[in-house]
Amino acid sequence: MGSLRRGITAAAGLLLLASAVPAGAAQHDGDRGLYAVRGTDKADRTAIARSGVDVWGVRGDTLTFAADSAQAQALRGQGFELEKVGDVDALLAERNPDVRTAVDEFPPGDEGYHTYTELTEVLEQAVADHADIASLSSVGDSYEGRALHLIKISDNVAQDEDEPEVLFTCNQHAREHLTTEMCLRIVERFTDEYGSDPTVTELVNTREIYVIPTVNPDGAEYDIEGGRYKGWRKNRQGSGTDLNRNWGYQWGCCGGSSGSPSSETYRGPSAFSAPETAAVKAFVDSRVVGGVQQIKAHLDFHSYSELVLWPYGYTYDDSNETMSPEEAERFREVGEALAASNGYTPQQSSDLYITDGSINDWMWAEHGILSLTFEMYPSGGGGLDGFYPPDERIEPETERNDEAVEILLTEAGNQG
Structure with missing residues (x-):
């Protein structure tokens, strides 16, 4: 779907969402995924950001963000093609050790950072x-x-x-x-x-x-x-x-x-x-x-x-x-x-x-x-x-x- 169509669909979807929940409201249900949407322009990225997702990064025309299932479903309903690339909790678990360390300390392996x-x-x-x-x-x-x-x-x-x-x-x-x-x-x-x-x-x-x-x-x-x-x-x-x-x-x-x-x-x-x-x-x-x-x-x-x-x-x-x-x-x-x-x-x-x-x-x-x-x-x-x-x-x-x-x-x- 072209960027213009996505932008129009997203704008209409946002008007409907705005009447139901506060702009940017986070409705997390504990299953946050990491998603990518490719082929975006600035209007698309603005629409996605306004939906309340947690924007992580942008590379070229690809926007990466964390969203719960309700947010992902709403964006798909607006015409965005979401590609799930990971699970946030699982990604955090991969980076975190099995044992806890001191309160004021980076995880093992990242001690080069300063507390x-x-x-x-x-x-x-x-x-x-x-x-x-x-x-x-x-x-x-x-x-x-x-x-x-x-x-x-x-x-x-x-x-x-x-x-x-x-x-x-x-x-x-x-x-x-x-x-x-x-x-x-x-x-x-x-x-x-x-x-x-x-x-x-x-x-x-x-x-x-x-x-x-x-x-x-x-x-x-x-x-x-x-x-x-x-x-x-x-x-x-x-x-x-x-x-x-x-x-x-x-x-x-x-x-x-x-x-x-x-x-x-x-x-x-x-x-x-x-x-x-x-x-x-x-x-x-x-x-x-x-x-x-x-x-x-x-x-x-x-x-x-x-x-x-x-x-x-x-x-x-x-x-x-x-x-x-x-x-x-x-x-x-x-x-x-x-x-x-x-x-x-x-x-x-x-x-x-x-x-x-x-x-x-x-x-x-x-x-x-x-x-x-x-x-x-x-x-x-x-x-x-x-x-x-x-x-x-x-x-x-x-x-x-x-x-x-x-x-x-x-x-x-x-x-x-």
Whole structure:
């Protein structure tokens, strides 16, 4: 069936569903399967995402997602051809050991990943070893009281210099542990290689670099509790909020998030209702000095699908009253340059599917920050391994973004 017919059928089916259940409501019955739909376009992917399934990845025109039998049946009724490629519980069981381990520990074989305790130790050691260029603080606390670590790297780290600032954020979604390793790579590279690598040294001398390695430490710790992966996405506030649907710009506007607390894309009862997003917002707001936002560029890391994404996510339009055609073109040019450096696919966020309440949309609309997202390894065919790649992939997949990080830091100097 052609994409146009699928889109029309899906839209009609969604209107019927909307009258019966809240958009995005999760009606899990304990038999969640992993499904693929091939030959999709952005309208198809948006329709599928709005049905309340848990989108895992996109590779080309193939969308992979988890859904229970009721959701799968509803989508088939809308004309989508679903291919079942696995059972979620069985896939988790394959990755999990038969015996439980310590609460704060990754499953055996994946010890290369950092728990929150280990992350804290690494950051503290980085500052101890490089106190002249690195400082550690926090932007606030998570729902369960964990510090949301913030590390600053600059040649005069104790001073607020008149230099372009760049922010890197990771791990908004709990199960995306590779992203925390990406932020650690940035921290370690721009401290350990300062003074020996000319590019690193120049960037540290001319920029103020901020890194928040985990925006969602509660969810990340829960996801590995007992040394067993759970596939958890949200924070731990109540039934959980999807942090990347909780940002204030166009929050809940456009069917790109859910109002149902059971949904994987639950946007929360109000914008910034999650303490984690509220804390990061307060930090970004605080960087307005003398009426000028000091943060010029921002990169948020997710997994998976190997994509470079830029605003807007809430609309298919590439420009509007808050983004001129020239500004949209700059996003495209920067996104394509970043993708050329790491082999990812560049596209506007809504070309994937519609989302609302995202960090990139808010960063740009509210502060004019050149804000993009990386969806990291693998390219979209990873199934559960997309969220839990073996720890042997940490080094090559984080190093893969070294040049992209340099490009964004350099581009921040071109931001007026």
